[in-house]
Structures are given as structure tokens and as C-alpha cells.
Amino acid sequence: MSIYPSATTLGAILLALGLSACGTLSQQQIDPPERIHHEVANPRDLRAQVDALAQPLIDGKRTPGIVVGVLSADGRKQVFGYGVSDSLHGATPDGTTLFAVGSLSKGFVGNLAAMLVEDGLLSWDDDLEHLLPAGTPLSEDARPITLLQLATHTAGLPRQPMTPRTLSYFIEYLFTGNSFYRHFDQAYLLDYLADFGKPRQVAPQYSNIGYALLAHVLELRSGKSIDELTAERILGPLQLSNTSYQPQQLAGYAERARGHAGDQPKFIRRGRPVPDWQFSNILHSTAALYSTADDLLDYAAAHLHGSGDVHRDAALRDSLRVRLERPREAPAIAWIVDDIHDQQITYQVGLVAGYSSYLGLDTRNKTAVVVLQNSFNWSNSIGHRLLLRMANSLDQQQSLATAPRP
Numbered sequence: 572m573s574i575y576p577s578a579t580t581l582g583a584i585l586l587a588l589g590l591s592a593c594g595t596l597s598q599q600q601i602d603p604p605e606r607i608h609h610e611v612a613n614p615r616d617l618r619a620q621v622d623a624l625a626q627p628l629i630d631g632k633r634t635p636g637i638v639v640g641v642l643s644a645d646g647r648k649q650v651f652g653y654g655v656s657d658s659l660h661g662a663t664p665d666g667t668t669l670f671a672v673g674s675l676s677k678g679f680v681g682n683l684a685a686m687l688v689e690d691g692l693l694s695w696d697d698d699l700e701h702l703l704p705a706g707t708p709l710s711e712d713a714r715p716i717t718l719l720q721l722a723t724h725t726a727g728l729p730r731q732p733m734t735p736r737t738l739s740y741f742i743e744y745l746f747t748g749n750s751f752y753r754h755f756d757q758a759y760l761l762d763y764l765a766d767f768g769k770p771r772q773v774a775p776q777y778s779n780i781g782y783a784l785l786a787h788v789l790e791l792r793s794g795k796s797i798d799e800l801t802a803e804r805i806l807g808p809l810q811l812s813n814t815s816y817q818p819q820q821l822a823g824y825a826e827r828a829r830g831h832a833g834d835q836p837k838f839i840r841r842g843r844p845v846p847d848w849q850f851s852n853i854l855h856s857t858a859a860l861y862s863t864a865d866d867l868l869d870y871a872a873a874h875l876h877g878s879g880d881v882h883r884d885a886a887l888r889d890s891l892r893v894r895l896e897r898p899r900e901a902p903a904i905a906w907i908v909d910d911i912h913d914q915q916i917t918y919q920v921g922l923v924a925g926y927s928s929y930l931g932l933d934t935r936n937k938t939a940v941v942v943l944q945n946s947f948n949w950s951n952s953i954g955h956r957l958l959l960r961m962a963n964s965l966d967q968q969q970s971l972a973t974a975p976r977p
Contacts, residue, residue, distance in 0.1 A: 574619070621957070622915065624957065628948075632841065634945060634946035635654050636652070636653065636663070636828055637658070637664070637944045637945075638650060638651070638941070639651045639864075640865070640867065641938075641939070641957065643941035648868045650864050656826065659829075659844065661935060662826070665864075667865045668943075669823045669824060669826075669827035671828075671860075671923055671928075672818060672860050672921045672943070673921030673928055674858055674922065675867070676816075676860035677905045678906065682890050683789055683797070683800050684718065687792065687793065693789075695718050706765075712727070718788065721772070723773075723775065723902040723903070724775050724777050727769035730776070730778055730779055732759070743837075744836055746836065746838045748832065748836050752850065753849070753851065755853065756853055758853040760780065760853050763780070772910075775897075804883070804954075811862045811869060814862040814866045814870075816861075830924045830946075831843060831844055831845060831947075832844075832947065833925070833944075845925040848924040861948075864941045872939070874888075874932060875934065891906055905919060912961075916932060917933075917934055920951055922948075925944070927947055929942040929951045929954040931954040936962055940954040940957045
């Protein structure tokens with residue numbers, strides 16, 4: 572009999588302790604319909620709306636600092652900063668302040684996959700048996716996993732490998748804040764795939780493993796690193812000059828927001844600084860990106876309004892397309908789509924080390940919201956609330972404009 576807990580038991584322990592590293596366990600508290608109909612985000616009082624949502628997080632010491640960026644329907648960008656970027660000696664963060672954005676990195680990887688599909692270099696139906704080098708040991712369940720399944724979190728792969736080593740590092744993390752993914756390298760992933768058995772019923776399930784594998788495939792097929800591909804295909808063309816997997820090379824690195832304990836790690840007091848995470852070669856591309864609210868608003872605008880390049884814009888649109896219809900957490904390429912109170916929100920969430928990030932789009936009204944916190948907090952509802960209120964405001968304005976005059 573094994574002395575180690577099973578993978579199922581380990582998964583239950585991790586979820587019970589409330590940590591997923593990155594993804595969709597973030598809590599999106601939403602205003603009830605009756606409140607949304609009365610509380611609208613009028614562009615003339617947008618600051619008051621954002622103040623009312625963000626300032627309580629600072630006053631309640633939920634996070635040392637927070638930045639909220641808004642892209643309005645008319646294309647105007649506004650950024651609001653609160654608190655401090657560093658609890659020890661920081662200034663108020665703003666649109667140029669660097670934050671670790673965790674799994675928002677996956678959106679860039681998903682875009683690159685869509686671009687290589689648009690180029691004809693890959694197909695969404697390509698499977699691992701043909702995507703990975705000949706002779707790669709793959710289980711019977713791993714071989715037929717497709718590129719699209721990796722990109723939409725529908726391959727049946729878990730969030731992370733549930734092993735005794737993972738549990739040991741996770742327990743250490745609760746007291747130190749150190750990464751519990753530091754053993755997860757390329758060899759570890761490929762070894763995992765050799766014995767992978769899919770669940771009896773495969774449903775969308777957020778997977779760091781899946782996106783690590785997706786990035787690996789893109790590097791193999793293109794002959795370039797994800798860093799190079801991101802710079803060439805996204806950062807350069809969209810002029811995102813303050814976004815990088817190598818933040819030390821950016822001008823604002825010394826003044827970056829520093830990560831702090833929040834809802835996690837459990838045994839470090841809220842508001843205390845925690846260490847940045849360093850990622851292995853295979854996970855680096857899916858969680859290590861740094862960016863700013865200004866850059867993320869420009870990135871959102873490219874998805875909503877186009878970038879001026881036909882092929883790139885086709886790939887960005889393809890990234891937003893829902894691949895499996897569901898009322899909540901419908902999977903697109905890295906993006907998630909929720910239908911809430913007759914409004915549709917397309918969004919991503921990142922949770923890593925001492926940071927929380929949110930990027931949400933309302934594709935119908937061409938609006939977007941970015942929320943960056945320098946604390947690890949499950950609650951990330953500001954973005955959803957603002958997008959819903961802005962949508963309601965625009966709907967009311969449209970109704971008044973088209974109503975028959977007495």
C-alpha cells in the first residue's frame with residue numbers, strides 16, 4: 572500500500588486550502604439585476620464609480636495598491652490608481668506601473684496559436700501524436716489531444732500535476748510564499764504525459780499543464796521561443812513597450828508593483844511582501860509576463876477595434892470565438908465568456924505570487940476593463956461590475972435616443 576495520498580486526495584487538499592495559482596477560481600461577485608439598472612457607469616462620473624469599487628479594497632487593507640483601467644465605447648482610455656505599489660516605500664501606482672499578470676500570459680500564447688493557425692503552419696485539429704517529435708512517449712489518452720483542446724482547456728488535463736512533491740512544495744508555499752511549481756520543467760511534463768489518463772467525463776477544466784504544452788508545441792513548430800514570437804507578432808506591432816517576459820529589461824522595473832500576501836499564502840499576514848516567482852522553461856511562457864494597465868488597454872483595443880493588419884486581426888477575432896456554448900465560463904482561446912444579466916463578458920484572470928489581474932471585454936459595446944492588484948486575492952469583481960454597468964448605461968442611452976418623441 573502506498574504511503575502517499577492519491578492524486579484525487581491531493582487535488583481535494585489543494586482546493587480545500589484554496590489555491591490554484593492562476594485561472595478561473597477567482598470570485599466574480601456581480602451586482603444583482605435591480606442594482607445594475609439603477610447604478611450605471613456614466614462616463615461623466617466614471618471616477619466616482621471606480622472610486623466606490625476600488626477604494627474600499629485599500630481602506631479595508633485587502634490590497635496595498637490597485638490600478639483600474641477603462642476603455643470606453645468611444646475609444647477613450649482612463650486609468651485610476653489607488654494605494655501604493657510597495658507597502659514599504661511605494662508611490663501610488665498608475666497606468667505605467669509594472670505588475671506581474673500571471674495567467675494573462677496565456678492570452679498572448681493563445682493569440683500566437685491562432686496566428687500560426689491563420690498562417691497555415693498549424694491546424695486546430697492537429698493532435699499531440701503529430702505535434703510532438705516522433706518517439707515522444709505518450710499515453711493512449713494523450714496522443715489524440717488536439718491543439719484546440721489545449722487552447723480551450725478541454726483536453727481533460729488537470730490544473731497541475733497532483734503528486735506528493737507538489738503537495739510538499741505547496742505546504743512550504745503557505746508559510747514562505749515560494750513557488751510550488753519550481754520542479755515543473757519540460758522533462759516533468761513529458762513524463763507526466765506518458766502515463767496520463769483522462770477523466771471519465773471530460774469537461775472544460777483550467778489547466779496550467781495544457782498551456783505549458785501548447786507553448787511548447789508553438790516553439791517546436793515555429794523554431795522560435797515564445798518570448799521571440801510574442802515580441803515579433805504582438806508586442807512590437809501593437810507597440811506594447813512596457814510588456815515583457817523579461818521585466819528587468821523594462822524602464823519601469825525598479826518602480827514596479829511588489830507582490831504582497833492577501834487571501835494567500837494562508838500563513839503569511841495580509842499585506843506582507845512575498846517573493847516573486849521564477850518559472851521553469853516550460854511554464855515561463857504561460858505565467859511570467861509583466862505588463863501595465865496602459866499596455867493591457869491597448870491590447871484589449873486591438874481585439875475590439877483591430878490593429879490594422881488583416882491576418883493578425885483575423886487571429887485576434889478567432890481567439891475570442893466561443894468553442895463550446897455554456898452560460899458561464901464558455902471556453903474561447905484562453906478567454907472565458909460569461910452571459911450575465913443579458914450581457915456577455917469575455918475575460919481572463921491571472922493569480923500569481925503576490926498579484927491578481929483581470930482583463931475583461933464587452934465585445935458588443937467595444938468596452939474593456941483592466942484591474943491589477945499587488946496582492947493575491949480571490950475576489951476580482953470590479954471588472955465585471957464596471958463592464959455590466961457601462962453596458963447598462965449604453966443600453967439606456969440607446970433606448971432614450973430611439974424612443975418616440977411626444
